[in-house]
Amino acid sequence: MQKGPKMPALYAVIMAGGRGERFWPLSTSRFPKPFIQLLGSSSLLQDTVSRIRPMVPLERVLISIGAEHFETARRQLPDIPAQNFIVEPTGRDTAACLGFCALHIERQDSEGIMLALPADHFIGDAAAYLNAVQTGIDSLEGATGVVFGIAPTRPEIGYGYIMAEKPAVRADAWPVVRFVEKPDESTARQYLTSGNYFWNSGMFLWSNRTLLELFQRHMPETHAGLCKLRSLLGKSSSAAKIGTIFSALPRISIDFGIMEKTSGLRLVPVHFRWDDIGNWASLDRVLAPDALGNVALGHHVALESSRCIIYAQAQTVATFGVSDLVVVEAYGKVLVCSKDKAADLKRLLAALGPQEG
Amino acid sequence: MQKGPKMPALYAVIMAGGRGERFWPLSTSRFPKPFIQLLGSSSLLQDTVSRIRPMVPLERVLISIGAEHFETARRQLPDIPAQNFIVEPTGRDTAACLGFCALHIERQDSEGIMLALPADHFIGDAAAYLNAVQTGIDSLEGATGVVFGIAPTRPEIGYGYIMAEKPAVRADAWPVVRFVEKPDESTARQYLTSGNYFWNSGMFLWSNRTLLELFQRHMPETHAGLCKLRSLLGKSSSAAKIGTIFSALPRISIDFGIMEKTSGLRLVPVHFRWDDIGNWASLDRVLAPDALGNVALGHHVALESSRCIIYAQAQTVATFGVSDLVVVEAYGKVLVCSKDKAADLKRLLAALGPQEG
Numbered sequence: 001m002q003k004g005p006k007m008p009a010l011y012a013v014i015m016a017g018g019r020g021e022r023f024w025p026l027s028t029s030r031f032p033k034p035f036i037q038l039l040g041s042s043s044l045l046q047d048t049v050s051r052i053r054p055m056v057p058l059e060r061v062l063i064s065i066g067a068e069h070f071e072t073a074r075r076q077l078p079d080i081p082a083q084n085f086i087v088e089p090t091g092r093d094t095a096a097c098l099g100f101c102a103l104h105i106e107r108q109d110s111e112g113i114m115l116a117l118p119a120d121h122f123i124g125d126a127a128a129y130l131n132a133v134q135t136g137i138d139s140l141e142g143a144t145g146v147v148f149g150i151a152p153t154r155p156e157i158g159y160g161y162i163m164a165e166k167p168a169v170r171a172d173a174w175p176v177v178r179f180v181e182k183p184d185e186s187t188a189r190q191y192l193t194s195g196n197y198f199w200n201s202g203m204f205l206w207s208n209r210t211l212l213e214l215f216q217r218h219m220p221e222t223h224a225g226l227c228k229l230r231s232l233l234g235k236s237s238s239a240a241k242i243g244t245i246f247s248a249l250p251r252i253s254i255d256f257g258i259m260e261k262t263s264g265l266r267l268v269p270v271h272f273r274w275d276d277i278g279n280w281a282s283l284d285r286v287l288a289p290d291a292l293g294n295v296a297l298g299h300h301v302a303l304e305s306s307r308c309i310i311y312a313q314a315q316t317v318a319t320f321g322v323s324d325l326v327v328v329e330a331y332g333k334v335l336v337c338s339k340d341k342a343a344d345l346k347r348l349l350a351a352l353g354p355q356e357g
Numbered sequence: 358m359q360k361g362p363k364m365p366a367l368y369a370v371i372m373a374g375g376r377g378e379r380f381w382p383l384s385t386s387r388f389p390k391p392f393i394q395l396l397g398s399s400s401l402l403q404d405t406v407s408r409i410r411p412m413v414p415l416e417r418v419l420i421s422i423g424a425e426h427f428e429t430a431r432r433q434l435p436d437i438p439a440q441n442f443i444v445e446p447t448g449r450d451t452a453a454c455l456g457f458c459a460l461h462i463e464r465q466d467s468e469g470i471m472l473a474l475p476a477d478h479f480i481g482d483a484a485a486y487l488n489a490v491q492t493g494i495d496s497l498e499g500a501t502g503v504v505f506g507i508a509p510t511r512p513e514i515g516y517g518y519i520m521a522e523k524p525a526v527r528a529d530a531w532p533v534v535r536f537v538e539k540p541d542e543s544t545a546r547q548y549l550t551s552g553n554y555f556w557n558s559g560m561f562l563w564s565n566r567t568l569l570e571l572f573q574r575h576m577p578e579t580h581a582g583l584c585k586l587r588s589l590l591g592k593s594s595s596a597a598k599i600g601t602i603f604s605a606l607p608r609i610s611i612d613f614g615i616m617e618k619t620s621g622l623r624l625v626p627v628h629f630r631w632d633d634i635g636n637w638a639s640l641d642r643v644l645a646p647d648a649l650g651n652v653a654l655g656h657h658v659a660l661e662s663s664r665c666i667i668y669a670q671a672q673t674v675a676t677f678g679v680s681d682l683v684v685v686e687a688y689g690k691v692l693v694c695s696k697d698k699a700a701d702l703k704r705l706l707a708a709l710g711p712q713e714g
Contacts, residue, residue: 025675303708304698317691318382320705321698325679329691334674334684336693341661341678348677351660 008111010137011208012056013101016045016065016073016119017091021346022279025333026311034119035072038277039286039297044120046076051126052117055133060112062086062104063119064097089243095257096249099215099226103233105208113137114211116204116254122286124273132270136205139173144214144264146205147176149198150274155188158278158343160200160255164267176265179255198269202276204254211258218261225249280326281342283309294319298329309339365468365564367494369413370458373402373422373430373476374448378703379636382690383668391476392429395634395668396643396654401477403433408483409474412490417469419443419461420476421454446600452614453606456572456583460590462565470494471568473611475559479643481630489627493562496530501571501621503562504533506555507631512545515635515700517557517612521624533622536612555626559633561611568615575618582606637683638699640666651676655686666696 016034020027027036034045042050049061058079064086065073073085086101098116105112115133123129136146149162160182164174179200183191191197206214215223228245232238250257259265275286284295284307294302298312305319313330326342328335337345373391377384384393391402399407406418415436421443422430430442443458455473462469472490480486493503506519517539521531536557540548548554563571572580585602589595607614616622632643641652641664651659655669662676670687683699685692694702 301705301709303705312691315686315689315691316709317693318705318709319693320702321695322682322693325693327691327693329672329686332672334669334672334686334691336674336676336679336682336684338678345677348658348660348675352658352673352675 008113008207009060009109010056010115011060011062011105011109011112012052012115012117013062013064013086013098013105014045014048014052014117014119015094015097016063016069017088017097018120021349022343024328024345024349025335026313026328026330028331030068031072032069033277035069035076038283039122043076044122044277045073048117048119048121049077049080051123051129052115052133055130056115059084062101064088064101066091088246090247091251092246092249093251094254095215095219095222095252096225096246098211098254099219099222099249100229100246102208102211102215103226103230106212106230107233110209112208113140114204114206114208116202116206118202118276120277121202122273122275122277124286128270128272132268132272133205135172136268139266139268140205140207143173143266144206144210144262145259145266146173147259147265147267148201148203148205149267149269150201151269151271152192152197152199155185155192156199157182157185157188159276161191161197162200162267163197164269166196173266173268176267179260198267199274200255201270201274204259214258214262219250219252219257222249222257279342279345280309280311280328280337281339283311307339309342363468365470366417366466367413367472368417368419368462368466368469368565369409369472369474370419370421370443370455370462371402371405371409371474371476372451372454373420373426374445374454375477378706379700381685381702381706382692383670383685383687385688387425388429389426390634392426392433395640396479400433401479401634402430405474405476405478406434406437408480408486409472409490412487413472416441417465419458421445421458423448445603447604448608449603449606450608451611452572452576452579452609453582453603455568455611456576456579456606457586457603459565459568459572460583460587463569463587464590467566469565470497471561471563471565473559473561473563475633477634478559479630479632479634481643485627485629489625489629490562492529493625496623496625497562497564500530500623501563501567501619502616502623503530504616504622504624505558505560505562506624506626507558508626508628509545509549509554509556512542512549513556514539514542514545516633518548518554519557519624520554521626523553530623530625533624536617555624556631557612558627558631561616571615571619576607576609576614579606579614636699636702637666637668637685637694638696640668664696666699 018032020029020032023033027033035043062084067087070087140146161180163177165177225245232242287295289295293307296310299316300310301318304321306323309326310317311328315329317327324339326337375389377386377389380390384390392400394400419441424444427444497503518537520534522534582602589599644652646652650664653667656673657667658675660677663680666683667674668685672686674684681696683694
């Protein structure tokens with residue numbers, strides 16, 4: 001029985017690499033940001049899986065992680081098949097990560113679509129998010145790939161931007177003009193008012209086959225490595241060889257390695273609340289502050305305290321007469337940090353020494 | 358064999374009452390200030406006993422405590438005989454406390470001398486302290502009592518003062534002129550430069566017999582109660598009666614009740630470092646701050662932090678880019694408080710509610 005033209009299957013690749021520095025002491029090298037319960041009772045990784053689940057069955061959700069986090073990821077996501085955890089022998093940034101995942105998808109389905117998703121971002125509206133993904137899929141035909149651009153709401157200097165060309169007639173996807181680096185403040189103000197600059201969400205959509213072609217064209221060295229890896233996948237006792245080859249891949253992001261060099265990309269503008277939650281001080285953009293601007297997770301009692309960010313994992317945190325502080329209690333450590341130093345936390349970790357971090 | 362005239366025996370009464378508010382969360386109603394390890398590995402009460410021990414054998418050290426702290430005090434001072442813990446049925450301030458202790462001393466030794474000592478003060482020089490006590494004993498003959506006055510080192514407005522008359526010729530003890538209330542700042546400056554105003558240390562010395570006479574003269578109601586109690590002490594099954602009588606004694610301090618009304622007192626001026634450690638912000642007067650003015654007890658790591666007071670009981674406290682804070686981790690609670698609110702901590706405890714405090 002012949003059916004209509006078969007829709008290509010959608011695969012979600014959730015990139016759950018990352019270090020433990022920015023949310024210390026809640027995040028550590030053992031439990032980096034994707035694995036921590038930053039916003040509630042589930043981890044950011046679990047949230048990312050739950051969010052895409054209505055569109056992607058768990059058999060087609062791949063989790064890209066470092067070897068040292070395999071057990072944690074498995075425990076947090078017991079319903080995802082074991083073979084869907086794509087363990088990176090060493091962290092080689094997002095280009096190598098996604099190239100390696102493309103090989104795994106290819107083995108299952110040479111016609112698949114890959115949706116690449118960071119595991120550790122905040123998304124404020126799950127329905128709008130799914131709509132955007134669907135719009136991306138609908139916009140993919142005739143494009144090399146689709147990027148999701150967040151309509152900026154402030155002159156943010158901490159994000160990369162994507163410039164797109166507003167179509168003459170209303171359209172769901174705009175041609176990408178170029179990727180741009182993190183701007184200075186006055187440039188960011190221009191971007192904010194321009195209407196055709198968007199925050200780079202790090203979410204991408206491609207035909208898996210096209211992505212591998214883009215590697216061949218723009219990152220031939222990585223592509224050569226991927227071809228060697230392709231022949232080793234699924235063979236027993238090839239782990240050491242895979243490790244050696246993967247670890248020799250260039251360490252570069254997908255943005256630099258491929259996206260910035262690729263023409264024919266389309267951008268889906270999205271308007272839901274989004275944040276990369278870069279450090280503790282981001283939390284008051286993501287969670288609802290009280291009347292005095294405090295954001296608290298866990299048991300917190302405040303008196304004459306304002307604009308503080310409090311995370312109490314197991315204990316009671318009481319603040320009195322303080323403002324603009326980050327206070328975190330987790331895993332036997334207490335951090336008290338001025339908000340304006342929160343982005344710089346790795347300097348504190350250096351002072352703490354390796355056994356504390 | 359006749360010896361020389363027998364020296365009256367010295368009894369130390371250590372007053373270990375008090376609330377748990379000012380050093381929360383380290384101090385609580387279960388473990389008030391005398392029982393906490395505020396300055397090191399021993400409690401302030403233990404420090405007070407150790408300090409006087411070279412002059413007073415433990416059989417003559419009495420510990421005045423509330424019933425709810427008897428077990429804690431016994432555990433902290435296992436070498437002091439059980440009958441030396443003078444349990445107050447209810448807290449009735451220092452006049453009732455010392456009157457009750459005077460009855461206990463009287464039963465052992467009608468000629469004894471009582472040295473009354475707060476259990477929760479800082480003394481910077483143990484040898485100078487013992488010298489001062491000896492000077493007090495030597496100055497007691499012909500006086501109604503001896504007080505120890507701390508030569509002020511700053512215009513402190515948080516302490517009561519004692520004015521004494523500088524003798525024309527150098528003397529170890531000066532006649533007391535009057536007790537004065539906590540002054541305002543300009544008055545405190547005058548006191549500081551005057552040379553005959555001293556901080557009231559709360560340490561007193563009397564012949565036990567004289568003290569009971571002073572009760573009779575200046576606090577007849579309390580004295581009548583003490584006379585009833587005298588006849589009940591040491592009798593079995595009189596605990597309920599003792600509780601009823603003691604709890605009806607006027608609630609008043611020894612300063613107000615007796616010292617301010619008593620003529621013929623002498624003051625021993627002392628120059629060692631002393632502090633009543635009234636709240637967390639006092640600690641940087643008592644402990645040695647680092648180059649940036651931080652005082653830390655427990656495991657603390659600081660980066661770009663200044664003039665902070667840190668107490669880490671069980672965890673690591675890390676501070677980054679903050680100043681003039683009190684940070685305390687103890688018993689599953691974390692306090693982050695601006696130094697200038699530290700004296701006001703009970704307002705925070707009211708906000709916390711009874712189960713937290």
